[in-house]
Amino acid sequence: MPLPNHALRIEGGCNCLAVRYSVKIPELAKRPIHPLAPTKAPVPLPFLVLDHCNDCRRATGSLLPAWLCAPIDMASVSLVHASSATLARNAIDRKNQAEEQRGAWEPALDVFTSTPSASDHFLKSYESSNERWRWFCSRCGTNIAYTAVMPEGFPNMLDIAMGSVDRCHLETSALIPERHLWWDYGINWVQRLSAEGFGSIPIHPDYRIAELVNPELEKR
Numbered sequence: 001m002p003l004p005n006h007a008l009r010i011e012g013g014c015n016c017l018a019v020r021y022s023v024k025i026p027e028l029a030k031r032p033i034h035p036l037a038p039t040k041a042p043v044p045l046p047f048l049v050l051d052h053c054n055d056c057r058r059a060t061g062s063l064l065p066a067w068l069c070a071p072i073d074m075a076s077v078s079l080v081h082a083s084s085a086t087l088a089r090n091a092i093d094r095k096n097q098a099e100e101q102r103g104a105w106e107p108a109l110d111v112f113t114s115t116p117s118a119s120d121h122f123l124k125s126y127e128s129s130n131e132r133w134r135w136f137c138s139r140c141g142t143n144i145a146y147t148a149v150m151p152e153g154f155p156n157m158l159d160i161a162m163g164s165v166d167r168c169h170l171e172t173s174a175l176i177p178e179r180h181l182w183w184d185y186g187i188n189w190v191q192r193l194s195a196e197g198f199g200s201i202p203i204h205p206d207y208r209i210a211e212l213v214n215p216e217l218e219k220r
Contacts, residue, residue, distance in 0.1 A: 002178050003046060010068065010175070012165035014142035016087060017100065018080040018122040021108065021144070021160065023070050032071060035153045045155070046070035048162070048177045050194055052186030059126075059134045060143045063190050066162040066177055067146070071155040075108035079121035087139075108158055112147050 005028040013020035025031070025046060037043035051057075051065045080087075080102045088094045103121070111123065112135060124138040131149040136142060146159040162175065169175055183191065192198075203213040 002044070003048065004174050008174060010165060010169050012160065012169070014122075014137035014140050014144060014164065016122075016137060016140035016142075018085070018087075018139050019137050019142070019144055020078045020102065021075055022077075022105070023068065023075045023158075023160065025070070025074060032155055045157075046074065047179070048175060049179055049181045050177045051181050052184075052191065053182040054185055055128060056146070056182075059128055059146075060161060060163075062163070063187075064194055068160040068162055068165065068175070070158050070160065072109050072112065072147070072158040073107070073156070075158050075160075076105045077108050077111045077123070078102045078105045079111070079123055081120045082122055083120050085122075085139075109156060112145065112158060 003025065007027045008025050010023040010025065011021065023046070028044060031044040031046075034043040034045055034047065047069055049067050049069060051067055053065075056065045057063060080100050084101065086097070086100050088097055112125075112133075122137050122139040123135060123144065125133040125135045125147075128134050133147045134143065135145040135147065137144060142164055143161045144164055145161060147157065150156055162170070162177075165175065180186075180194065199214075202209070205211055205213055
């Protein structure tokens with residue numbers, strides 16, 4: 001389903017909190033329209049997608065990446081300075097550690113188009129193909145976003161990996177993906193899973209495979 005019509009803010013970041021982002025989405029009437037959408041069925045930006053692209057699957061390590069595709073000027077970023085980072089290396093030592101100091105919020109356009117190797121933060125990029133970049137936290141490894149040089153008529157875009165969005169936003173109905181992209185490149189059983197679900201396989205509440213969420217399977 002599409003994003004709600006009212007204005008909203010989506011926040012997220014990496015696992016170690018060195019990278020935090022915020023996407024401020026205006027009300028529907030103020031959102032730009034996807035330039036390739038049919039005239040009779042306009043698609044406002046941002047929009048939410050499931051992605052069957054081979055490159056995105058491998059780059060993210062996810063069988064079915066999901067993206068919040070937003071004009072980059074809606075986003076801002078706050079980063080921990082690598083030179084003054086204080087996060088303990090071992091998880092047990094981080095248990096009662098104070099939150100790290102982070103930099104001021106900056107426009108995402110200023111950060112995601114800079115040269116990350118020369119910057120004092122953990123957000124880095126890899127040019128996975130010509131003029132297409134994958135952005136990640138170099139400290140904890142979280143995949144954050146994708147950027148590319150856009151065709152004429154497109155706004156500059158920041159595709160945010162939805163797995164990095166804060167859970168409080170994902171638990172609402174606002175961020176349910178609204179369409180599939182790159183379907184022709186998909187894997188058959190992944191397509192079936194994403195479109196139909198696998199309701200006939202056991203579902204476990206956590207790592208304990210002796211416990212079932214769907215115990216009715218035992219009766220079959």
